[in-house]
Amino acid sequence: MVLDEFDRGILAILQRDNLTSQRTIGEAVNLSAPAVQRRIKKMTEAGIIQANVAIVDPTALGHAITIFVEVEIISETSGQIEAAKREFETMPEVQQCYYVTGEADFVLVILVPSMPAYEALTKKLFFGNNNVKKFRTFVAMDRIKVGLQVPTA
The missing domain is CATH 1.10.10 (Arc Repressor Mutant, subunit A)
Structure with a gap:
């Protein structure tokens, strides 16, 4: 279209x-x-409009911590990549997941209520996954701009 x-x-x-x-x-x-x-x-x-949703303040629902995680996997076979995509997609804490180029294979945006909750999630998602080589965590200190608007021009 x-x-x-x-x-x-x-x-x-x-x-x-x-x-x-x-x-x-x-x-x-x-x-x-x-x-x-x-x-x-x-x-x-045509799939141009994909959903009609409400954007909610995560702190209002008790998820005050936003974390960005770079994930590097060991085996980059098609099957392993697809398995990682499926696992990240099923986790409700993972708000966004990007398969990227560069040193990391994935970049995740995660919302959690506390650091102990994030630690528990890392044990499940990263330490419990034999295909995760390493991950790096960046904790957001402040939300400056959260936009979901695609430029129309």
């Missing part, structure tokens, strides 16, 4: 607030509400 300026305008608004009414979006991008609705449906069916 090729996105035009109307689609990009709609996406820019939805990324800021997906509860914006279609009438308000239409006024902002100079389309009717039914045209906006059709375009949103088409972008959803």
Whole structure:
């Protein structure tokens, strides 16, 4: 699907607030509400709009610590990489997981309520995994910007 300026305008608004009414979006991008609705449906069916979610403050739910972890694995066979992806994907503490180039094989963003909880998670995810060579932990001291908006321009 090729996105035009109307689609990009709609996406820019939805990324800021997906509860914006279609009438308000239409006024902002100079389309009717039914045209906006059709375009949103088409972008959803094409997989461009992947989900409509609420972004929640993790501290409000008791997960005050954000940790970034670089993970280096021992064996980089296709099967081992896929197994690592599946394991990281199933852990609720792992908010984001990226398979990357460079010294590390994966970069994880993890939310935990405490350092003892992170220690328990490391025993399960890293020390208990025969394919993890090493991992490096970076603890966030402050959340400056948390954005999930993809540039539409």
